[in-house]
Amino acid sequence: MSQPRTDLAPGRFPADFTWGTATAAYQIEGAVREDGRGVSIWDRFSHTPGKTHNGDTGDVACDHYHRWQGDIELMRRLHVNAYRFSIAWPRILPEGWGRVNPPGLDFYDRLVDGLLAAGITPWVTLYHWDLPQALEDRGGWPNPDTSKAFAEYADVVTRRLGDRVKHWITLNEPWVVAFLGYFTGEHAPGRKEPESYLPVVHNLLLAHGLAVPVIRENSRDSQVGITLNLTHAYPAGDSAEDEAAAKRLDGFMNRWFLDPLFTGGYPRDMIDVFGSWVPSFDESDLGVIGAPLDFLGVNYYSPSFVQHSEGNPPLHVEQVRVDGEYTDMGWLVYPQGLYDLLTRLHRDYSPAAIVITENGAAYPDEPPVEGRVHDPKRVEYYASHLDAAQRAIRDGVPLRGYFAWSLMDNFEWAFGYSKRFGLYYVDYETLERTIKDSGLWYSRVVAEGQLVP
Numbered sequence: 001m002s003q004p005r006t007d008l009a010p011g012r013f014p015a016d017f018t019w020g021t022a023t024a025a026y027q028i029e030g031a032v033r034e035d036g037r038g039v040s041i042w043d044r045f046s047h048t049p050g051k052t053h054n055g056d057t058g059d060v061a062c063d064h065y066h067r068w069q070g071d072i073e074l075m076r077r078l079h080v081n082a083y084r085f086s087i088a089w090p091r092i093l094p095e096g097w098g099r100v101n102p103p104g105l106d107f108y109d110r111l112v113d114g115l116l117a118a119g120i121t122p123w124v125t126l127y128h129w130d131l132p133q134a135l136e137d138r139g140g141w142p143n144p145d146t147s148k149a150f151a152e153y154a155d156v157v158t159r160r161l162g163d164r165v166k167h168w169i170t171l172n173e174p175w176v177v178a179f180l181g182y183f184t185g186e187h188a189p190g191r192k193e194p195e196s197y198l199p200v201v202h203n204l205l206l207a208h209g210l211a212v213p214v215i216r217e218n219s220r221d222s223q224v225g226i227t228l229n230l231t232h233a234y235p236a237g238d239s240a241e242d243e244a245a246a247k248r249l250d251g252f253m254n255r256w257f258l259d260p261l262f263t264g265g266y267p268r269d270m271i272d273v274f275g276s277w278v279p280s281f282d283e284s285d286l287g288v289i290g291a292p293l294d295f296l297g298v299n300y301y302s303p304s305f306v307q308h309s310e311g312n313p314p315l316h317v318e319q320v321r322v323d324g325e326y327t328d329m330g331w332l333v334y335p336q337g338l339y340d341l342l343t344r345l346h347r348d349y350s351p352a353a354i355v356i357t358e359n360g361a362a363y364p365d366e367p368p369v370e371g372r373v374h375d376p377k378r379v380e381y382y383a384s385h386l387d388a389a390q391r392a393i394r395d396g397v398p399l400r401g402y403f404a405w406s407l408m409d410n411f412e413w414a415f416g417y418s419k420r421f422g423l424y425y426v427d428y429e430t431l432e433r434t435i436k437d438s439g440l441w442y443s444r445v446v447a448e449g450q451l452v453p
């Protein structure tokens with residue numbers, strides 16, 4: 001059990017803390033038809049009229065595929081000791097399984113070696129939403145064969161990189177993949193099939209569980225985890241009804257994933273709420289899904305304030321917009337939600353370690369003037385959330401690292417290039433990167449290992 005770190009002065013982080021930035025393949029790489037890369041569901045979705053802001057696509061994005069060496073220099077300027085990035089499954093297995101594409105593996109091999117040479121530890125996310133279209137054409141995540149295909153993909157990647165990459169994240173945010181991709185259709189593949197939501201969640205968690213032993217076999221002595229988007233659900237009022245609504249939202253967003261990963265099964269109360277939507281599956285799946293993990297990756301941006309609703313079956317929950325500051329995504333700035341989430345995870349699930357794999361904010365940054373981009377709100381967002389994270393460490397939470405989202409402005413999925421999260425500003429005409437004030441501030445925090453003014 002992790003002990004309180006009362007030895008840490010306010011604002012100071014452990015000397016061995018992991019400091020990083022995070023990105024994802026489809027959001028930054030571009031080069032979508034280069035070196036044998038196959039088509040992903042996000043290529044198909046973003047090229048479908050009406051699906052993304054302004055019809056934006058990841059065809060070029062930040063052209064990281066060609067600019068990766070310069071981007072490593074951007075990381076060095078931030079003094080980070082880690083970098084979280086994802087591997088594009090379609091670069092490795094263009095049809096999703098079977099035929100391996102050597103140039104795809106070669107790209108990530110060069111990137112990993114470049115990071116290590118720069119003293120930056122690579123943290124690899126195997127799946128950050130860019131499913132090969134060929135697998136979607138065979139049913140996609142509702143098809144349990146996709147879970148097996150993911151394990152094969154994990155095998156190919158970890159055989160090649162497992163000697164040098166020792167930090168692996170199987171999936172990024174299965175809730176987003178399932179709910180936005182197959183329930184609301186806001187994300188690729190854009191399917192609106194509520195009945196597919198829970199089967200997709202199960203197949204994603206099964207894919208994760210099948211991959212864990214494969215990773216451990218091919219990448220000895222590595223740390224393996226999963227990244228979940230988690231929120232902290234607060235009742236908007238003090239009624240018992242609102243308390244119950246918050247518990248149902250917590251079950252929907254958090255416990256439906258945390259319980260099978262850490263306690264051996266889906267939460268009973270939510271099985272009753274979801275009723276006939278709960279898919280049938282082999283009980284043996286739960287043993288696979290519950291494979292022990294070295295860390296839990298947490299993506300936190302904002303909490304949820306909810307109240308009971310007579311509508312919105314089967315959850316009967318509605319979000320309440322409370323007074324406060326909001327980011328350009330319309331997300332409430334509420335750092336206490338990060339503290340409350342971290343201490344709750346430690347109390348209720350006791351993961352061996354927790355890593356904040358994403359935290360950051362979008363604001364409508366102005367283009368650089370005399371080489372500067374002033375983004376005071378983003379500095380304040382990071383400062384207040386890092387303070388909450390440091391308080392959680394002092395109170396005993398085994399928080400081992402923090403990855404700022406994101407290294408640079410990039411393709412923000414259905415929002416296209418209209419939302420900027422980066423520590424570096426990207427001019428999408430010239431692709432020039434310019435460090436923002438938040439990047440300068442973050443580099444000082446990382447260099448000193450403590451919050452700075």
Ligand SMILES: CO[C@H](O)c1c[n+]2c([nH]1)[C@H](O)[C@@H](O)[C@H](O)[C@H]2CO
Pocket residue numbers: 024027172173176229230299300301358405412421
């Ligand atoms: C509620 O926010 C989610 O946890 C979330 C936010 N974000 C994410 N997940 C994704 O992992 C990133 O690819 C996004 O670029 C990033 C910013 O939107």
